[in-house]
Amino acid sequence: MPAVPVFRALSRQFRSLFVSDAFAGVLLIVVAVSAMLAANSPWAETYHHVFHSEWFSADTFKLNTAHLWINDALMVVFFFVVGLEVKRELVSGNLADPAQRKLPVLAAAAGMAVPAAVYLAIAGTAAPLGEGWAIPAATDIAFAMGVVGLLGTRVPSVLRLFLLTVAIVDDIGAVLVIAVAYTPVIYTEWLLAAVGVAAGLLACNRAGVSRGWPYVLGAVMLWYCVLHSGVHATIAGVVAALTVPVTRRDGSKLLEDFEHALVGWNAYLVVPLFGFANAGVALAGLGLGAVLDPLPLAVGAGLVLGKQVGIFGCLFAADKLGIAPRPPGCSWAEIWGVSILTGIGFTMSLFIGELAFPGNRELIDEAKIGILVGSLVSAVLGYTVLRLVTRERTEADDPYDPVL
Structure with missing residues (x-):
């Protein structure tokens, strides 16, 4: 085949990938590989210096490295988008209907509990290893949906929606875990200030304030207070997002406008930058046996075994006991395959x-x-x-609204 048609065909495939569900997941794979290469290259010292050297004063913001600014400040955008997605799902999405949310909520709960149990069974409950029990508990939405996107129309849209909903629910669980389990000390005066700012944002909502800037300003103020309160600063992103009104007075969608404005920045800048700053680990002197050390083995087993056993087992039991039916039109083999994908825990696992x-x-x-x-x-x-x-599948084979 001549070179020009080949180039055109590859170009079309790349453009198709760029606008598909798969691109964000593929981007995270590239970022993870790049971070590993950087951390194990002749430029490894530069890689670590850029993110971990003290470039900033810690007097005002308590953040004095690029790594801390990414994890404790930039990632607030990620959690703000998570909060917007959660609120949208609770108000008008798959979590708004009690009958529809029963199965994904049960599955997400099992998909957090079983990996934690697997982790503790291998790593033990004693400190410090016991503190990592929540690492394999959450699913990376972008990564998992990216893998599903690579399969095209093969995965039923109802199963895609189920995977997305489960991932959103266990994001809620992960946020609660971060707020409760990983808050070593509380500074009451700053926490009260944060509560006051959150109350002000709720008051804006109740008063029908429909401009975006008061909520942005309030979110920044809330972040600053939470940063000094002892609770992890990124929790401010979720709380601020939950105060954003769904609609303006004229009926237009304020929450969706926020989400649409931020989702691209989140997927293509915030999360990849976080991944690049956090995924790099030096492998010098480590053999394959390092994966079998208690901590990496516990985390890996929690993700690979705990997630699929917890979620698939919950769905199977719920269906057989009449608690909630499995997603319609899906075979148990397809459900098992999607359950395995929930073991992709990249972003939130690195964060925890x-x-x-x-x-x-x-x-x-x-x-x-x-x-x-x-x-x-x-x-x-x-x-x-x-x-x-x-x-x-064709549209006739898969009549459910794909939503995605």
């Missing part, structure tokens, strides 16, 4: 790993190894299973 072992770079790096290996195995295994048990 940093909180679980503060200042202990050795344990943080071991957790990263478990996260990267567990997420990779879950992605490859889930993709392979779904590729084998599904087929291409």
Whole structure:
């Protein structure tokens, strides 16, 4: 085939990938690989220097490195978008109907509890390893949906929606875990100030304030107060998002406007930058046996085994006991494949790993190894299973509104 047609065909495929669900997930794969290469290259010292050297004064913001600004400030945007998605789902989405939300809520709860139990069974409950129990508990939405996107029309849209809903629900659970389990000390005066700012945002909502800037200003003020309160600063993003009105007085969608304005920045800047700053781990002197050390093994097993056992087992039990039916039109093999994909825990797992072992770079790096290996195995295994048990679908085969 001549070079020009080949180039055109590849160009079309790239453009198609760029606008598909798969692109954000593929981008995270590229970011993770790039971080690993940077951390194990001749430029490794520069990589670590850029993110961990003290570039800023910590007197005002308590943040004196680029790594802290990314994790404690920029990631507020990520959590703000999560909060917007949660509110939209609760008000008008799949979580608004009690009958529809029963199954994904149960599945998400099991998908957090079982990985935590698997982790503790391997790593033990004693400090410091016991502090990492929540690392394998959350699913990375972009990464998991990206793998599903690579399968095209093979995965039923109702199952895509189920995966998205489960991931959103366990994001809620992860936020609660961060707020409760990883808050070592509380500074009451700053927490009260944060409550006051949140109350002000709610008052704006109740008063029908429909301009965007008061909520942006309030979110920044809330972040500053929470940053000094002892609660992790990114919780401010979720709380601020929940105060945003769904609609303006004229009926237009304020919440959706916020979401549409931020989702691209979140997917293509915030999360990739976070991933690049956090996924790099030096492998010098480590063999394959390092994956079998208690911490990485516990994290990897929690993601690969705990997630699929928890979610698939919950769906199977709920269906057989008459508590809630499985997603309509889906085989158990397809459900199993999607359950495996929930073991992709990249973004939130890396985030919790940093909180679980503060200042202990050795344990943080071991957790990263478990996260990267567990997420990779879950992605490859889930993709392979779904590729084998599904087929291409037409609109007539798949009548459910894909929403995605």
